[in-house]
Amino acid sequence: MPGRDRTCGRPQPTEGPPTRLTGSADGALELVRTQEILRRHLPPAPAEVIDIGGGTGVHARWLTADGYRVHLIGLVAQHVEVAAATGSTAEIGDARALTAPDESYDVALVLGPLYHLLERTDRQRALAEAHRVVRPGGLVAASAIGRYASLFEHTATTLPSDAAPFEAALTAARLAEPYPEWLSSASHMLAVGRV
Numbered sequence: 001m002p003g004r005d006r007t008c009g010r011p012q013p014t015e016g017p018p019t020r021l022t023g024s025a026d027g028a029l030e031l032v033r034t035q036e037i038l039r040r041h042l043p044p045a046p047a048e049v050i051d052i053g054g055g056t057g058v059h060a061r062w063l064t065a066d067g068y069r070v071h072l073i074g075l076v077a078q079h080v081e082v083a084a085a086t087g088s089t090a091e092i093g094d095a096r097a098l099t100a101p102d103e104s105y106d107v108a109l110v111l112g113p114l115y116h117l118l119e120r121t122d123r124q125r126a127l128a129e130a131h132r133v134v135r136p137g138g139l140v141a142a143s144a145i146g147r148y149a150s151l152f153e154h155t156a157t158t159l160p161s162d163a164a165p166f167e168a169a170l171t172a173a174r175l176a177e178p179y180p181e182w183l184s185s186a187s188h189m190l191a192v193g194r195v
Helices: 025-041 058-065 077-084 120-133 149-158 163-174
Strands: 048-052 069-074 089-092 105-110 134-145 188-194
Touching: 025 058, 025 134, 025 188, 048 058, 048 120, 058 069, 069 077, 077 089, 105 120, 120 134
Parallel strands: 048 069, 048 105, 069 089, 105 134
Antiparallel strands: 134 188
């Protein structure tokens, strides 16, 4: 797979600045599992993907490498500038008020905004906007922080940095039942659904 180290499956942060998903074992686990789950559900490339709250373009980078047409929306001008270098298009915007027309994308990723929006009504508006811009039969994927995030983060940052704990955690995540499609290990949860 693109961007993966053959020794332990970790994404290689060789392009772009280090991020939460590329700068720690916990982040690397989340990124690998997110890629695995999304690749199972994504329509074939070159489908159109809107990466809502995509930050510096960590997901846009691997999606464009996989052949998808990605448009990233971000709040921070510097992040949007970095994201534009991934091969995707990028603009400053708010997850709660997208400028995209109705039913204009095959996939909407909401992998960042929900844990920054503190009010339930704001999270609901962001999800409603993602739903609005996806074509019928399209995909919305959203992630949120679980209640045990701080415990996972502490564990991940205090473990040795060799491959064995990472591989063990990745294996456990892959075997998570009864919901193997969810990112159920690491501090974040991922849900994928059809519109």
